[in-house]
Amino acid sequence: MSKTASSKETKEKKETAPTGIGGGSIRDALLVPTLAVITGLIIGGIVMLVSGSNPIQAYGALFAGSFGSPSAILSGLQAYFATGDNTLLIKSIYPFTESLVTATPYIFAGLAAAIGFRAGLFNIGAEGQFFIGALCSAFIGYSIKDLPMIIHLPLALLGGALGGAIWGMIPGYLKARFGAHEVVNTIMMNWIAFRLSDWLLKGPMQASNFRPVTPNVFASAELPRFFEAPLRFNLGFFLALLAAYLVYWFLFKTTLGFEVRSVGANPDAAKYAGMNIIKNFVLVMSLSGALAGLAGTAQVLGVDHWVGQGFSAGYGFDAIALALLGKSHPVGVVLSALLFGFLRSGATNMQSVAGIPIDIISIIQGLVIVFIAAPAIIRWFYRIKSLKIDEQTVLTRGWGK
Amino acid sequence: MKNTNNQTQTVQEQRNRISYGMTLLVVGVLIYLFFGINTTATSQTTFSLNLLGSQAIPLSDLVLPAQGTIYLMVGIVVFTGAYQLARGVKSTGLLVGIIAFTFIAAFLTWATQDKSFNLTGMISSSLVRATPIALAALCGVISERTAVINIGIEGIMLMSAQIAVVTATMSHNLYVGLILAIIFGGLIAAFHAYLVIQFKVDQIVSGVAINIIGAGFTSFFSSKYLQSATDTLNNSGTFPIISIPVLSKIPILGPTLFENNIIVYLMLILVFAMHILLFYTPWGLRTRAVGEHPKAADTLGVNVNFMRYINVIIGGMIAGLGGAYFTIGSVGRFDELMTSGKGFIGLAAVIFGKWNPIGAFASSLIFGFADSLQVKLQILRVPIPSEFLLMAPYIVTMIVLTGIVGKAIPPAADGQPYEK
Numbered sequence: 001m002s003k004t005a006s007s008k009e010t011k012e013k014k015e016t017a018p019t020g021i022g023g024g025s026i027r028d029a030l031l032v033p034t035l036a037v038i039t040g041l042i043i044g045g046i047v048m049l050v051s052g053s054n055p056i057q058a059y060g061a062l063f064a065g066s067f068g069s070p071s072a073i074l075s076g077l078q079a080y081f082a083t084g085d086n087t088l089l090i091k092s093i094y095p096f097t098e099s100l101v102t103a104t105p106y107i108f109a110g111l112a113a114a115i116g117f118r119a120g121l122f123n124i125g126a127e128g129q130f131f132i133g134a135l136c137s138a139f140i141g142y143s144i145k146d147l148p149m150i151i152h153l154p155l156a157l158l159g160g161a162l163g164g165a166i167w168g169m170i171p172g173y174l175k176a177r178f179g180a181h182e183v184v185n186t187i188m189m190n191w192i193a194f195r196l197s198d199w200l201l202k203g204p205m206q207a208s209n210f211r212p213v214t215p216n217v218f219a220s221a222e223l224p225r226f227f228e229a230p231l232r233f234n235l236g237f238f239l240a241l242l243a244a245y246l247v248y249w250f251l252f253k254t255t256l257g258f259e260v261r262s263v264g265a266n267p268d269a270a271k272y273a274g275m276n277i278i279k280n281f282v283l284v285m286s287l288s289g290a291l292a293g294l295a296g297t298a299q300v301l302g303v304d305h306w307v308g309q310g311f312s313a314g315y316g317f318d319a320i321a322l323a324l325l326g327k328s329h330p331v332g333v334v335l336s337a338l339l340f341g342f343l344r345s346g347a348t349n350m351q352s353v354a355g356i357p358i359d360i361i362s363i364i365q366g367l368v369i370v371f372i373a374a375p376a377i378i379r380w381f382y383r384i385k386s387l388k389i390d391e392q393t394v395l396t397r398g399w400g401k
Numbered sequence: 402m403k404n405t406n407n408q409t410q411t412v413q414e415q416r417n418r419i420s421y422g423m424t425l426l427v428v429g430v431l432i433y434l435f436f437g438i439n440t441t442a443t444s445q446t447t448f449s450l451n452l453l454g455s456q457a458i459p460l461s462d463l464v465l466p467a468q469g470t471i472y473l474m475v476g477i478v479v480f481t482g483a484y485q486l487a488r489g490v491k492s493t494g495l496l497v498g499i500i501a502f503t504f505i506a507a508f509l510t511w512a513t514q515d516k517s518f519n520l521t522g523m524i525s526s527s528l529v530r531a532t533p534i535a536l537a538a539l540c541g542v543i544s545e546r547t548a549v550i551n552i553g554i555e556g557i558m559l560m561s562a563q564i565a566v567v568t569a570t571m572s573h574n575l576y577v578g579l580i581l582a583i584i585f586g587g588l589i590a591a592f593h594a595y596l597v598i599q600f601k602v603d604q605i606v607s608g609v610a611i612n613i614i615g616a617g618f619t620s621f622f623s624s625k626y627l628q629s630a631t632d633t634l635n636n637s638g639t640f641p642i643i644s645i646p647v648l649s650k651i652p653i654l655g656p657t658l659f660e661n662n663i664i665v666y667l668m669l670i671l672v673f674a675m676h677i678l679l680f681y682t683p684w685g686l687r688t689r690a691v692g693e694h695p696k697a698a699d700t701l702g703v704n705v706n707f708m709r710y711i712n713v714i715i716g717g718m719i720a721g722l723g724g725a726y727f728t729i730g731s732v733g734r735f736d737e738l739m740t741s742g743k744g745f746i747g748l749a750a751v752i753f754g755k756w757n758p759i760g761a762f763a764s765s766l767i768f769g770f771a772d773s774l775q776v777k778l779q780i781l782r783v784p785i786p787s788e789f790l791l792m793a794p795y796i797v798t799m800i801v802l803t804g805i806v807g808k809a810i811p812p813a814a815d816g817q818p819y820e821k
Binding site for chain 2: 047051122124174177178180181183184185187188189191192195196198199203317320321324356357359360361362363364365366367369370373374376377
């Protein structure tokens with residue numbers, strides 16, 4: 001295994017030699033993801049065309065739905081400065097802030113998958129961890145009364161992170177101790193989380209007898225919002241950015257982070273160097289779970305204020321897509337989360353204006369993953385000869401190895 | 402050297418013997434505490450053995466004294482546990498089987514006391530519910546035996562399910578839908594194989610992409626076309642039940658095995674066909690060689706990548722058949738995300754069944770059983786939330802993966818691309 005890996009590396013080095021060291025590395029790092037997204041959008045457009053819609057109109061609606069229309073923002077600003085009336089302005093920036101709101105859980109979830117990839121672990125269970133985190137934070141949010149915000153909010157955030165961490169830690173431990181593959185175990189944990197939440201939402205955590213949802217959290221546990229009523233832009237977004245910075249710091253500036261990356265790059269070598277594989281697996285899966293839990297927490301405390309069934313649908317796979325798109329680097333993850341946020345948020349507008357189902361975004365996302373994972377397709381498609389293939393992050397190693 | 406090896410082995414064996422024995426005793430106590438105490442001495446449990454509308458020769462109902470049956474189960478477990486502690490039983494599978502059987506039997510007896518429960522219906526619906534899981538698992542087995550992990554089974558099944566129902570409705574012929582679903586499954590699997598063999602894309606990443614595209618595409622198509630044109634596109638009817646003459650008259654076995662639709666029969670045939678193919682033909686030997694040691698196989702003149710392509714495509718066709726089950730095999734219409742994780746459960750069944758067709762089928766039956774048990778228990782109104790029973794198969798899978806019930810060893814090269 002190590003032999004094939006090393007031969008692969010030398011092969012890649014040979015291919016990359018003409019580009020020169022460090023020559024246009026940022027360009028190369030951005031080239032494949034950008035082309036992948038563009039290609040995904042083009043193919044998405046073809047699907048729209050085949051299904052009888054106008055892709056230009058659709059993407060126009062997508063853009064308007066995600067950024068807002070520039071002219072509306074301008075006239076809003078004029079009205080605000082002229083009369084001091086901000087209703088037009090608020091209305092015009094609504095799409096943009098809504099995209100940031102949508103991107104918030106994506107940042108957390110993408111970081112969760114990315115930190116796993118860095119250690120060679122495939123956390124496909126972000127969806128379950130997301131749900132459990134949301135439930136834990138909602139529970140703390142609605143069950144404890146009369147706490148000042150400065151205690152209640154951090155407590156709820158912590159609870160959410162802890163819930164997710166436990167949900168991630170179990171597969172991590174099973175992987176480290178018994179070699180049980182985390183892909184299957186995190187999927188199993190997902191289903192356990194769904195069943196558990198079914199029961200909780202119909203029983204102990206149900207608000208009233210009519211709908212399987214939790215009660216609303218108290219205002220003291222809500223993430224504060226920056227603007228008036230229709231705008232839901234809240235502190236969660238900045239917490240997500242902070243988390244991205246912390247993950248960066250952890251992975252690249254601490255000894256522990258170095259260990260994690262070493263274990264990911266080559267577990268045998270890491271073990272030989274005296275690193276504790278078990279500890280690292282458990283640690284990374286817990287951190288990954290905590291981040292996924294925070295994704296759910298940010299959604300509950302910042303946006304919805306309650307949890308219902310099917311709350312976490314789709315976040316698990318999106319998290320993986322985000323990490324792949326962002327090359328498992330925190331900065332890349334933030335950028336791709338913003339992209340996904342804008343796509344998803346704009347797609348709602350696209351659905352109502354152009355009549356194109358929102359699921360087109362999933363198709364585009366899946367295609368983007370394919371192109372990112374197989375840069376050779378992009379290279380072939382765009383006839384790029386001297387594209388530097390950067391070091392491949394080890395993603396998985398079969399079952400239980 | 403050899404001696405110490407033997408010694409550690411015996412120490413390990415002894416430890417296993419004691420831990421299994423203790424587990425059995427604990428299970429005995431648990432059965433007594435959960436079910437024995439709560440049962441009154443006079444109550445009776447009725448198990449009906451006849452399936453409504455079946456051709457089988459009717460049997461009289463099985464009426465059991467509830468408490469007596471539960472105590473008998475406790476007795477069996479405790480006796481086995483004691484024997485295990487004293488002598489040791491070689492087969493761990495047997496022990497696990499005894500634990501599962503006694504616990505489920507005691508549970509059912511307790512749950513149905515003073516009521517009636519249709520045992521044959523339960524077994525028959527377990528097989529039906531196991532069908533898509535088993536087909537997904539067979540797809541996983543045949544792909545992974547050539548060392549290609551296919552995690553995209555869920556997406557393949559979803560797309561095939563949709564293709565099947567739409568083409569069947571449009572052509573007014575269920576077999577058209579079935580065949581197209583199988584072909585389509587093979588095509589998507591070929592795409593997966595192309596990505597992982599030609600471009601050496603990470604196998605799990607490619608599978609995930611297939612799942613996302615599958616979910617996205619079917620939902621897109623569904624909300625764009627199917628919802629507005631249900632009758633012309635999404636209403637195919639289902640395959641009729643075929644009763645096999647004579648055999649379907651056998652009580653219990655007849656309605657379970659010999660009164661099913663074509664997809665269930667195909668699944669049963671495939672299980673045994675694949676077992677023979679994998680273990681008793683040159684083809685199977687080559688397949689396994691490619692999965693275990695591709696380099697050696699290559700040296701001996703086996704075309705590694707060709708074997709991988711073919712097997713992954715066959716696997717995809719089987720998954721396509723599994724997809725067809727969801728629509729034209731059971732409800733006759735497509736609903737968004739209707740496979741609901743069955744493909745992933747199938748993957749778990751692959752590992753649970755140790756990459757063996759028959760083992761994978763048996764594991765699928767366990768999942769199918771748990772699935773149908775949950776439905777039946779809602780009817781019986783058992784005072785345990787059904788959600789917890791639904792969790793059981795997932796928890797069992799996780800326990801199995803820890804290797805307590807025998808280590809599951811994947812094909813040695815599983816998940817790795819082959820480079821000369």
